[in-house]
Amino acid sequence: MNSIAVIGAGALGLLYGAPLATLLKDKLFFIAEGDRVRRINETVYSINGKEHRFQAFSPDQLGEKPDIVLVAVKNHHLESIVPLLDALLEEGTLVVSVLNGIDSERFIEERFPQAKVLYSVAVGMDAVKEGNSLNYSNPGKLLLGTKNNDSRDGDLNELTALLDTAGIPWDVPEDIIRSLWWKWMINIGMNQVSAVTGAPYGVFHADKTVQALMEDAMLETVRVAKAEGVDLRDEDVPAWYSIMNKLGPEGKTSMLQDVEARRKTEVEAFAGKLMERAKKHSIPVPVNQTLFRIIKMKELLYLT
Template sequence: MHPTTEPHTPPHPGRLRFAVMGAGAVGCYFGALLARAGHAVTLIGRPAHVQAIQARGLRLQTAAQDEHVAMGASTDAGAVAGADVVLLCVKSTDTEAAARQIQPHLAPGALVLTLQNGVDNDERVRAVLGPAQPVAAAVVYVATAMAGPGHVRHFGRGELVLAPSLIAERLVRELGAAGIPAQVSDNVRGALWSKLVINCAYNALSAIVQRPYGWLARQDGATEVIADLVAECLAVAQADGVRIAGDIHAAVRGIVQSMPGQRSSTAQDLARGRPTEIEHLNGYVVQRGKALGVATPVNHALLVLVRMAEAARTEV
């Protein structure tokens, strides 16, 4: 399939203006859909990525289409100025630093929406920005990857669950019109934990062996290890007063059916020599477990193994 460049629709008066701080795979995918729907969108990312987008637009490749979408792109955090909504899509390890970078440039009342792995990013952003700046968490369910500078690939899903905010209902309408299914939930913390459990079940394993979810599930003994990881996470969540809605065990099994060929973001980071988010995934469960008196030996083992894999990359 060859990419096509379609005329970009100018932003419609009255529509929300978006900035994406941390234009990786998640931010680029949602930014492209919003820009294609006529919203003003500015991606903020690395120089090579930004240069490619400025030159020819962002290449959005899905199972159904392959096109270039024109939008703004910058390497400067100051490009969030004037945005109604800032999608914070940086790695969890960079949350506070990114919040400090955008703070001087945020419009009064602009919503900072955290689209990140982990369960406490909104709290960490709020601690930096203060109570006057609206901050809300979102749970992201999407399989994407960067295939090169200015090129994002979509492999599956693409929905969001949003915490309540003053513009949450409007956001749901605007996102839906852009082809992004979204809903508001008063239990986003539980939804974030549900995703955390899934990430803890698969991310580290996928990273250590550099294999996708479907391959993992077929290996002898993997089901038992995954069950132990999930049980530890649920014990910590219960001790922490978290209400996880729905059948989490079915959700854990379902990820293999919905994304069998997907390698985890932790696996992708490790393969590219980038810092992983393991401290905010299995590491967070271990940390909260210690604080709450809940043993997490399997999560701890995988945390240490990923740390070792990261350390081994730096050795000559």
Template sequence: MEQIKTVTLIGLGAMGVFFAPKLDAYLGKGNFRVLAGGARRERLESTGVIVNGINHRFAVVDPEKEGDPADLIIMAVKDMGLDQAILDIRNQVGPSTQILCVMNGIDSEERVAAVYGWERVLYSYMRISIVMKDGVADFNPEAGKVHFGEAKNLELTERVLGIKELFDNSGIKYGVDEDMKRGMWFKFMCNIGENMTCAMFGVPFGSFQVSRHANEIRYQAMREVIKIANRLGIALSQEDIDRQEHTIMNLPFANKPSTLQDLENGRKTEVEMFAGKIVRLGAELGIDTPVNWMYYHGIKLLEEKNSLIFHKREI
């Protein structure tokens, strides 16, 4: 793969801001661009985003505008926005374009590859806690990383080496897992236990540092994921729950996961991709998932509460 010279990012939210400042500084205006249209484009061009106290105004291109395809596309949208994002990137995809879909969940790569082909799609996921609200993001860029690669990476392919070179040159922290699917399922399991528990009960990450009850719920949810993963040939175990303890005990106490941030800001959540996915897989495989069933319906109820459907209607 030739050197990556142009990158398009779609989704300048809590995950996108991890990449944007460093790629913009390394590649320069125009070579790094954010894909956005309509009111969002106008907002990004007029006010930009604030990342760790610095206001950034990145080059923005409209999805409908045809132009030079990007060497790399990074998709960092929410699950409910993925189908539209797959359509929006069409003018950015060329014969040699590579795509990283760094979203949460375990099936976004399959959805992107169904349209653009596996020859353009690599596996990826992120491990970092970022708080973002109203275009303002605060996080420690050295405290997390993006993981990417082929399904198996005992030897690195040319396209993996090309992205690795880009991240090395731009100072983006990364990892290339030997088994990317296992890594994605591990992150998914952690998200189920942490993200769903915090959202359901309205508590920050710090709850796991002080509450036995929060942890008991978290562990049971993660064990449901392990049962399903094992049935699907993914080798997760209690050891993976144990190795997450160091991470959870060192997260900033007041930080909140994405699903809780969404609920607090009156937005739709990604519960379908998290607990909903486990409930559906459990039903297909004959595996009971009572904790995730509770998460799914409980968080859906909180979304309904946010929508004000329980307010007395005028007669």
């Protein structure tokens, strides 16, 4: 594994791009189109107070295609980067998608069967991105696995060795699909409730009302997961607190950051997708239906 291309210079793209660039130098680069290439090349990013510069290219500027592509865009931007992926992915290219939600890996596999997709989910970070600055007290952990949970997979082990060298925390869980759904459950609970209430992590640490609303949304996710044959359990909801309480109290979910910056949110990938799956099984999800409507109304007010 000699080179890594990152698509997306948001919080996760920078969180993982910075240590990988320190290790790999010019073998780590961002891929973008049009004016985004210039902006990334000209921007001085501040990551926990340390300045970083990154190199960016359009696909037609590359001499050799990358060995690994790290996809770190918002869920609703996935379709728009298909031309970039089409230009980058060849037989055996390793793809790591750190998008929120449970569908990005399957989407990439179906569109690009020549690539090898590792399933992944970023958990436990409390990064806040404001402008060109990214700050965090907890970098969290990158969970990785193959679709069939083969922990002996050669590409998986090469990648985790690289992450070790770069100082990026990682783990290979026994069931990566469960891990994806578990993170989706957290997003559906905490992210959406924070977007509606404006609550940072510190409020979730202490306030029983906001905790109850978060738990109700998460339990609806558990019920749908069980119907889909995914090993989520009721006890996964209270177990989340041991991780949540380690998040910096001033930190904010990515969805709250989107609302405050008046950007499109990922609500379709959270409550929207849950409602679709719940309908298949005739499972009521009234909390998520209400959260979906409130967040869509917020978007309507500031996006139009």
